[in-house]
Amino acid sequence: MLRSTYAGRVAIITALGLGARLALIGYQPLWRDEAFTAVAVGRSLGSMLAAVRADSAPPLAYLVDHAVASVWSSPAGLRLLPAVVGAAAIPIGAALGRRIRGDRAGVMAAAVCAAAPALVLSALDARMYAVATTLVMAATLALWRAVERPVWQRFVLYALLMALALYTDYFAALAIPAQLFAVAFMLRAGWRASLAAAAAMTVAAAALVPWLVVASAQLTHAGQSFWVPSLGFASVSGEFVQFFSGPPVDAWVPLKPLLQTLQGFAVTAGVLMCFALLRQRHDLGSETRRAALFCVACGLGAVLLLLPISIWRPLVDGRYASVVWGPLFPVLGAGLAMARPRWALAGGIAATGAASLSLALAGTHPDTRGALAMLESRIGTHDLVDAYPSQYLLFLYYAPSHVLSRTIVMQQDVPWFWGTADYPPGVISSTIPRDVSSAGGAVYYVRQPDEPVASLPPGYVARATQCWTGVCVVTYRR
Structure with a gap:
């Protein structure tokens, strides 16, 4: 018994x-x-x-x-x-x-x-x-x-x-x-x-x-x-x-x-x-x-x-x-x-x-979908999304194709532990694409609240910042 x-x-x-x-x-x-x-x-x-x-x-x-x-x-x-x-x-x-x-x-x-x-x-x-x-x-x-x-x-x-x-x-x-x-x-x-x-x-x-x-x-x-x-x-x-x-x-x-x-x-x-x-x-x-x-x-x-x-x-x-x-x-x-x-x-x-x-x-995970909802409504043909390495894999999973096609990781180099084995070729770039800069497109920088500010060429100024749980989107324009 x-x-x-x-x-x-x-x-x-x-x-x-x-x-x-x-x-x-x-x-x-x-x-x-x-x-x-x-x-x-x-x-x-x-x-x-x-x-x-x-x-x-x-x-x-x-x-x-x-x-x-x-x-x-x-x-x-x-x-x-x-x-x-x-x-x-x-x-x-x-x-x-x-x-x-x-x-x-x-x-x-x-x-x-x-x-x-x-x-x-x-x-x-x-x-x-x-x-x-x-x-x-x-x-x-x-x-x-x-x-x-x-x-x-x-x-x-x-x-x-x-x-x-x-x-x-x-x-x-x-x-x-x-x-x-x-x-x-x-x-x-x-x-x-x-x-x-x-x-x-x-x-x-x-x-x-x-x-x-x-x-x-x-x-x-x-x-x-x-x-x-x-x-x-x-x-x-x-x-x-x-x-x-x-x-x-x-x-x-x-x-x-x-x-x-x-x-x-x-x-x-x-x-x-x-x-x-x-x-x-x-x-x-x-x-x-x-x-x-x-x-x-x-x-x-x-x-x-x-x-x-x-x-x-x-x-x-x-x-x-x-x-x-x-x-x-x-x-x-x-x-x-x-x-x-x-x-x-x-x-x-x-x-x-x-x-x-x-x-x-509790909201212990970043609200990537909230940030993407904003980007979907705003991103234009000549705009760019610069995802910090902590955010890029989340974009690969959640982002619709038209947003993902305009998304890069703008860094000189990204350490392997950010999951670079999953990155598609060419996504890491140290420069803004020419079509964005020549057309005066916006750069949407996506990061966690405690991560570094964007490293962009001279002339780009932060115009707006919008944050959700664990993720912020900073809009840069010339």
Whole structure:
């Protein structure tokens, strides 16, 4: 009866988490990185793979999205994969939490995974991060089960899940050394089980080699500039705060103070969950402590590996860490299960859920369609749209053909991380086309509110500025 009650509760929480994610997948417009996905998967298969090979990611999520986009190419369709696979983290988290401290911890872990802002918001993002997070969590669970009962079928399952994670996001590779450490020092597996685990990890990593050969052009990015700030206290602390709070709120987002306050409540709830577990650590049995430390080593250990790597190349960012921090959420669930008084359970979930819901419903994505509606009504034959790189991919997805045909990115050079692999030839230009300047056409400069002003030839003066959420159009004329 107890098991059926546990299974029923986890099933209800999973259904609610999945339902909420599916209900919200079409609410927000796309943002820049999602637009890269949208433009890439809207191409032919060969053209899409060519763009992916020139960018910075493995192909699995793009291949699945390409199939979905062939029948459903709206923002909701593009987010279907992360929403469904992201929701699968709920029962997986429950299974991990149950192994830490029984049925109650499993149910609380499911609730945390259903409501946590970091998991909810990534599941509403048409990118690969939520899919990779779930696969890493599933691989962690499969590895744990394989070490407990070291039969070859379980190690094959682990290797398959880990290979899928690597083909979804390269940062999943950080989980492999952390998992091996956790198997050897937290689970204290025998040498045979440890050797089998290492062999399965090697097979999973080796499976990625053919793609790395095909996508060798991605290696050229290693020596080029990148957008992540240098390693420092702000970047490291921000990464860990995002584990509890979800993604940071941009300066131009309406109601930013309210959203940050709700995120603060979510952070407080998460810290209290950790404190509840630490406070009662001496009352835990050795198996419970070992199980909790296994999840901590797999999750936190992988995240910490970003720090030494970032000395060479800054990579400390919540999105990248999210690929491997999934095993930490069941630990929060175990802490929540031990919280006293009982009303703290509801309070902790309510705080995290409120932050997730508010971030999902607030205008945190740019209103590109609002700007395009204005441009459609005004742009003339000899006018020009100068889209800052943050806006161009959104124009490729949303703009009608007559606006897109008059749109360029007026820069000397555009770094690859703006998604230039998706850019059509000739769209980057350092000069205004002759037909615009000779006919006295207007230049409509499109940017985010916090981005640089236009760099136009002498004589062009800003005549008007109109802004929507996250995007402004500045009209320049001679």
